[in-house]
Amino acid sequence: MTAMNRLEDLRYTMESCNHCGQCKWVAGPRTTGWRFAEICPIHMRHHFDAYSGQGLLNIARELLDGELSYEPGLVDLIYSCTMCGACDTACKSIRDMEVLDTIAALRAHCVDAGHGPPAPLTRAADAIATHGNVFGRPRAERDGWRHTPAREEGGSGPIPEPSSSSEIAYFAGCAACYLQTGIARDSARILAAGGWDVQILGSDEECCGRLLWQTGQWQAAEQQIERNLAIFRRRGIKTLVTSCAECFGAFRGIYPRFAAVEVEVLHISEVIARMLREGALRFDREVDLHVTYHDPCLLGRQSEPYVPWQGEIKSFGLHEPPKTWRRGHDGVYDAPREVLRAIPGVTVTEMARHEENALCCGAGGGVAAANPVLARWTANERLDEAEATGAAAIVSCCPQCRGNFTAALPRRDRALDVFDLTNLAARAL
Amino acid sequence: MALAPEIYREFEAIVGPAYISDREYILAALRQPQPHSPFKPVSPVAVLLPETTEQVQAIVRVCNRHGLRYIATVSSLISFAYPNGPNTIILHLKRMNRIVEINERDRYAVIESGVRHGQLRTELMRYGLSYPVASVGPGGSVLANFACSSGDNHVEYGTSRSNRYLAGIEWVTPTGEILRLGSLATHAGWFNADGPGPSLRGLIKGFAGQWGGLGVVTRIAIGLDAWKGPPEMPTEGRSPRYRMRLPADCHKVLIFKFPTLDQVHDAMQAIGRTEIGFSVMKYFNASAALLATESANEFWELWNSGLFQRELARPLFVYLSTWSAEELAYEERVLHDIIAETGGEPVADEVLDIYRENMDFFVLVGFLQRVLRLGGAWAPTKLGGDSVSHMFEVAKAIPEFFDGFIARGQVLDAPDNFMITPAEYGHQAHIELLYLWDRNQPDWAEVGLQVMRASLENDLEHHHHGSSPPRAKAMLERLGPRYSNCHVWIERLKAAFDPNDVSNPMP
Ligand SMILES: Cc1cc2nc3c(=O)[nH]c(=O)nc-3n(C[C@H](O)[C@H](O)[C@H](O)COP(=O)(O)OP(=O)(O)OC[C@H]3O[C@@H](n4cnc5c(N)ncnc54)[C@H](O)[C@@H]3O)c2cc1C
Ligand code: SF4
Ligand code: SF4
Numbered sequence: 001m002t003a004m005n006r007l008e009d010l011r012y013t014m015e016s017c018n019h020c021g022q023c024k025w026v027a028g029p030r031t032t033g034w035r036f037a038e039i040c041p042i043h044m045r046h047h048f049d050a051y052s053g054q055g056l057l058n059i060a061r062e063l064l065d066g067e068l069s070y071e072p073g074l075v076d077l078i079y080s081c082t083m084c085g086a087c088d089t090a091c092k093s094i095r096d097m098e099v100l101d102t103i104a105a106l107r108a109h110c111v112d113a114g115h116g117p118p119a120p121l122t123r124a125a126d127a128i129a130t131h132g133n134v135f136g137r138p139r140a141e142r143d144g145w146r147h148t149p150a151r152e153e154g155g156s157g158p159i160p161e162p163s164s165s166s167e168i169a170y171f172a173g174c175a176a177c178y179l180q181t182g183i184a185r186d187s188a189r190i191l192a193a194g195g196w197d198v199q200i201l202g203s204d205e206e207c208c209g210r211l212l213w214q215t216g217q218w219q220a221a222e223q224q225i226e227r228n229l230a231i232f233r234r235r236g237i238k239t240l241v242t243s244c245a246e247c248f249g250a251f252r253g254i255y256p257r258f259a260a261v262e263v264e265v266l267h268i269s270e271v272i273a274r275m276l277r278e279g280a281l282r283f284d285r286e287v288d289l290h291v292t293y294h295d296p297c298l299l300g301r302q303s304e305p306y307v308p309w310q311g312e313i314k315s316f317g318l319h320e321p322p323k324t325w326r327r328g329h330d331g332v333y334d335a336p337r338e339v340l341r342a343i344p345g346v347t348v349t350e351m352a353r354h355e356e357n358a359l360c361c362g363a364g365g366g367v368a369a370a371n372p373v374l375a376r377w378t379a380n381e382r383l384d385e386a387e388a389t390g391a392a393a394i395v396s397c398c399p400q401c402r403g404n405f406t407a408a409l410p411r412r413d414r415a416l417d418v419f420d421l422t423n424l425a426a427r428a429l
Numbered sequence: 430m431a432l433a434p435e436i437y438r439e440f441e442a443i444v445g446p447a448y449i450s451d452r453e454y455i456l457a458a459l460r461q462p463q464p465h466s467p468f469k470p471v472s473p474v475a476v477l478l479p480e481t482t483e484q485v486q487a488i489v490r491v492c493n494r495h496g497l498r499y500i501a502t503v504s505s506l507i508s509f510a511y512p513n514g515p516n517t518i519i520l521h522l523k524r525m526n527r528i529v530e531i532n533e534r535d536r537y538a539v540i541e542s543g544v545r546h547g548q549l550r551t552e553l554m555r556y557g558l559s560y561p562v563a564s565v566g567p568g569g570s571v572l573a574n575f576a577c578s579s580g581d582n583h584v585e586y587g588t589s590r591s592n593r594y595l596a597g598i599e600w601v602t603p604t605g606e607i608l609r610l611g612s613l614a615t616h617a618g619w620f621n622a623d624g625p626g627p628s629l630r631g632l633i634k635g636f637a638g639q640w641g642g643l644g645v646v647t648r649i650a651i652g653l654d655a656w657k658g659p660p661e662m663p664t665e666g667r668s669p670r671y672r673m674r675l676p677a678d679c680h681k682v683l684i685f686k687f688p689t690l691d692q693v694h695d696a697m698q699a700i701g702r703t704e705i706g707f708s709v710m711k712y713f714n715a716s717a718a719l720l721a722t723e724s725a726n727e728f729w730e731l732w733n734s735g736l737f738q739r740e741l742a743r744p745l746f747v748y749l750s751t752w753s754a755e756e757l758a759y760e761e762r763v764l765h766d767i768i769a770e771t772g773g774e775p776v777a778d779e780v781l782d783i784y785r786e787n788m789d790f791f792v793l794v795g796f797l798q799r800v801l802r803l804g805g806a807w808a809p810t811k812l813g814g815d816s817v818s819h820m821f822e823v824a825k826a827i828p829e830f831f832d833g834f835i836a837r838g839q840v841l842d843a844p845d846n847f848m849i850t851p852a853e854y855g856h857q858a859h860i861e862l863l864y865l866w867d868r869n870q871p872d873w874a875e876v877g878l879q880v881m882r883a884s885l886e887n888d889l890e891h892h893h894h895g896s897s898p899p900r901a902k903a904m905l906e907r908l909g910p911r912y913s914n915c916h917v918w919i920e921r922l923k924a925a926f927d928p929n930d931v932s933n934p935m936p
Contacts, residue, residue: 015805017464017805018463018506018801019461019463020506020568020798021569022567022568024568025545026547026567027567028789028794029789029794030664030668030671031548031662032662033548034544037548037551037567046447047448047478048458048476048478050455050456050457050458052458058461059454059458067457068454068457071452071453071454073452074452077454090668092668093668093796094566094796094798094799095802096725096802314869315870316729316841316865317728318725318726319724319725322726323724323726325724327668327723328667329670357668
């Protein structure tokens, strides 16, 4: 690893925290009232300060200084965080601190000390090592999505044949390859409709490794990243298109911690927006739907490119050399909205918490696997907010979000539809 | 030391098992040293999250029975919210977070302790109402600010300190009685904390509040003013680069600079006499530079350019907020006359633009915590209140004790980083000197206290009311005689109301 990412490198952050609490709240200028003003899912659920960015910094500091030991319950707390980064963005609106990196380093500390991660997450790591995907499904079925229609897909017609020579590849990601295959199918249709000839990696495609990094399994993450980068090199890939926000965020925000990334990484929403602007794609069919848009954490506030920094924090916080901060300002926020607004018949109403202040869907950071009850609880909070807009559907750009929202739906009174952006876009073609 | 299992069970029966913890990893989040301090607070023995006044009362009674100390807190921004002795439990009041009532007709809001500035401010805007928001950031507790801690803000010129806005109090005394004060006591509603009915407002809040040292305030009503801006925050942009422009026909910021402090004083007094303007301040300049920048490096670039030292050493920030364009034009004319008569001139446009673009500076829900950006070692001193003229006398004496710290390189070279803000159109004023130091310097652990002591001694030498009576016995005893022997009063009241000395005892 090239950057200063270990807990001991992050002491300045841990010692700078003054318990101001901003990491639990939507940025003041974006607060809209009493309801929907909080931003940290675990703090909303548990209320104790320990369950928050600030609390995790405090815990990390005590563990590092040997003032706290791993006792029952602590590891569960550490792994209840969805790594959504809301605390990080909120804190960085006022301070020069790396809250999310510290949480990640805390998890790595857990793993190094032999206390983490919880069993479902080590199983996921084993599955990735053996089968190349988090679910432990056969590698050979990775591009099975190309041949079998899916319930959620919005488009119709055949799936285009992949190119073998294109420098552009479509990276579907584990969830769209095995579970929500409609997203992969619609993505392929959209790319073809816009005139993009793409490679599909098939059984060469492996998990992006996001989960490994987020859950502190950094050695495995590094190996996974190196494997993927080697595949991209071998296949001559210059541009990678993802439909999964988590893969996208991993390539942009996690990979550069371990290795130089030489491919351009684009999210499908950016590609569609570009195609629409250039006239390469048109939405001809009306989709009569009132929607609200949910910003996935790794497409929004966490998608700014990570620029490794190695240096010294001098007197009065001066960073030498200057550091490129990831404050959540330049995430992919506009493209998905541009695409939605371009679909005839679609109207969009924003939720109170949106863009860099969006509430997490609840599934990230390994929580969907390690603590599904909490994941559903958070999804419900978000769905409440979606319903408050009056929309009939919530649209996201990530199979994880879609999966978690869908799992929360059966216990709700009102039926809200859940779509991935690609499903709606393909329906409008 | 751990909480005895039988006491734990008593508490658990009150709040329920999900809302109490004595786990070390839960307590770790409530015992961290503040970045300005080398001292780690004593660990609380448990934290409780009550939901109702009755639960608070029951907890307080258990504490009295077992001699356990307790501290009520919400966001725990300041060191008084942390234990300074053993056997202390934290009553974290964040679940008591209801806005009980917004009364548009009589213009008051009834709130519980967990309601935050960011929430109440934006909720009230929809009703065309507002209140003086403390400059603590959106997560600060409104109740704590109005009833338990200080209460100064950027708009107190046209409003006041928060203590003057208290319109009703529900209070759990240190021994666990529930008292409803003022108009509430006679079931007359929430409109006045002083009467009809018994008043203990001065005792609970007075100038600066009891910082948790006299029981728990569970509900308050606060008086509301008109909000002359739009019903929703007109925010543009994304974090950390938000912009907030209020409608230009009725909202305007003007900043002037003066050759001497006396001229700032004269202009401030003259503006107050005309009662124009909503906010008038001689503002901090280094803090202003911190608020205007997005990173420590950016701050240094700006600060090293000398712009803020040149333009904002002796400034007057004026924010005009009116109902009509005509009213704004009138106020502006009056203001320009005053500035011309007192020898001020406008600051450079590049400084003014910062505030025109971002009136969050006056709305005050944004970025105040940026003042800690240089690593977090900072402290305010003075914090007192008196007449406008007296506050300027205090300010003129600052160099006597402060310049030495700058010359020795112990604090940031920012001699003009103090604020004087008049309240109630200049009938009184508040002063605050913010100083920052660096945790890398070898004596960093002592600097904070050294400056504070020197500042206090300077006040004593000049018979100034610059300092607010501090919440530390030794310093309070030193200052008390200058403030009607308040140290004796405070001690006696504490003994009378809190015989077991369990409600956040003073260090
Ligand atoms: C950067 C910074 C800037 C600040 N600027 C300002 C400012 O401009 N104006 C200002 O007035 N203050 C300011 N403060 C001081 C202080 O934080 C505020 O007064 C704030 O309102 C306290 O609210 P809180 O939510 O932080 O409360 P807490 O920190 O939780 O509590 C503050 C104190 O009140 C006590 N308390 C809290 N709730 C209760 C209750 N229900 N019953 C009894 N006691 C209680 C606590 O024990 C504690 O001693 C500032 C602090 C910081 C760190
Ligand atoms: S916002 Fe940052 S400084 Fe404030 S409490 Fe959270 S982590 Fe600490
Ligand atoms: S990453 Fe998200 S869930 Fe985790 S502490 Fe931060 S805001 Fe809370």
